Amino acid sequence: MPPIKPGSTTLVALESHKLEVTILGPPRRAHNPIVIIIPGITSSVKEWATVTKSLAQSTSVFNYERAGYGLSEPALDSDTRTAEELAAELDRLLSAAKIAPPYIVVCHSYGGIIAREFMRLRKLTDFKGFVFVDANTEETPSTFVMEIATA
Incomplete structure (x- = not known):
């Protein structure tokens, strides 16, 4: 697969399905980080359009849709x-999209x-950095159930 050009959206083939990938921002220079946005489990990365647009003014941004979202199979x-x-x-x-580190991960x-x-x-x-936005932990489900039970 040829490298994905900034500003383009493509489907990247994995073993059993294809995922939608969009690269935004200026062309990436060697050793510059690329931002990877990981939305919440029931969310599309398209909900991060404002953040992506802002970040893409100065850095490369890797947006992908998990299976079943957007154009992803x-x-x-x-x-x-x-x-x-x-x-x-x-x-x-x-790896399939040929997006090498370093990465800055933004997750929700x-x-x-x-x-x-x-x-x-x-x-x-x-990794060059992480941004956790209202991020869950592995303990969230048990904490959430306990909070509901005591409410």
């Missing part, structure tokens, strides 16, 4: 995939759990 097991599996899929997607809600799993798949030197 559904995965066979979309409803049962874990954060570890979603992180591994992101890792494969970056359940995207925070996916981001932490993604970090475990990579060397720490692959």
